[in-house]
Amino acid sequence: DAGVIQSPRHEVTEMGQEVTLRCKPISGHDYLFWYRQTMMRGLELLIYFNNNVPIDDSGMPEDRFSAKMPNASFSTLKIQPSEPRDSAVYFCASSESGRGNEQFFGPGTRLTVL
């Protein structure tokens, strides 16, 4: 298995632009998580899905952030409009029911908003 796949790996954009981050979870995993990591705030859970349904989005910082999971093999995290304070590394992770907290993380997308 290729593991969790994220794209793009790096994204540089200007303030006000729309940014879309993509994630392909490990096949067969029924949980998908989006995290954000910064030096100041560490690793934060933004939202997670179970069987493609958003379960908890209380970590999503603002209405500018939205996430979708149209099917079991694809999810997006969108920021519109982007702001410099959104600059961070965004990770996607997936896990399988019955495996406790064993999550598999993707390589991350480093977002820079100028």
Add this chain to the structure above:
Amino acid sequence: LAKTTQPISMDSYEGQEVNITCSHNNIATNDYITWYQQFPSQGPRFIIQGYKTKVTNEVASLFIPADRKSSTLSLPRVSLSDTAVYYCLVGDGGGFKTIFGAGTRLFVKA
């Protein structure tokens, strides 16, 4: 949600055993204890998970006392490549909200 507390940083030398302790006083009955490792510019990587007593795999051991209010990750004979941030977290693995604390930054010296 159970909060975890662990040392901010630790130093060690190559070949030594390293023990990182995490406290989780409010752990719930259904919660597992899970440890992750993160290298710079990479996502966290699952190391080990346990519920009680002792768990061992090819990478580490996890010691959990009977009251489960703390746990200790043991890394045998560390090498320079074990320099990383180690996170302890607790949760029930389903319908949960994963909270990563600040982690412990382990620095292994030659």
